[in-house]
Amino acid sequence: MAVLRHIQSDEKFAILLHGSSSWLEALLIEQPSLKAVSVGRTTPSQASQRRTYGLTYGGIVEELMLRYGLLTLGFWVVWKLSGERPRAGAAWALIAGVAVLFGLGHLPAMAATIPLDMAITLRTVALNAVLGVFYGWLYWRRGLEAGMMAHAATHPGLWIGLAIG
Structure with a gap:
């Protein structure tokens, strides 16, 4: 636990959020149609x-599209309008807005595999x-780079969670 004392509280929260979200998604995939989509009925290749x-x-x-593109654009607009770097509240609002767009952006892929209902739509977003x-x-x-690495690392976490669950 000595290592945890050297990690800032916001970093501890982020580590907890990241680790639990992949497992949470795996646990929430109880419906047979979602399990089939996530695990996939495909050949190994x-x-x-x-x-x-x-x-x-x-x-x-x-x-690149969402964080480097949209989020950076949002930070730039706030900076141009206010004349100063975005404060924490503005930054979190921008991050949340782009995150919702990120969630909405996953709906077409889900709709291509199974019919969307309210539960699947809300879960996906x-x-x-x-x-x-x-x-x-x-x-x-x-x-x-940190965002890219975390995003890429989420996929294997989900696969392991699905394989175990």
Whole structure:
């Protein structure tokens, strides 16, 4: 526990949020249709290709578009309008807004695999938004690379959680 004393409280929160969110998503996938989508009824080659795509697209492309693109634009607009760096409240509002867009952006992929109902829509948006807040916080406090690495690392965490559950 001596290591934890050297970690700031916001970092402890982020570590807890990141670790629990992948496991939470795996636990929430109880419906057979969602389990089939997440685990996939594919050949090993297709599953490997899908996982590679998930790591690279999610970890790189989504972070470039959302955090480096939209979040940076939001920070820039606040800076131009106020004449100073965005304060913590504005930063968190921007991070949350981009996180909701991140969650909404996952709906087309889900809709391509199963029909969306209210529960699946809320689950998809909410869980991805929670992760989006974490990635946004990392981008804000640690840089783009930290957000990319965390995003890419979320996928294997989810796969392990699904394999165990």
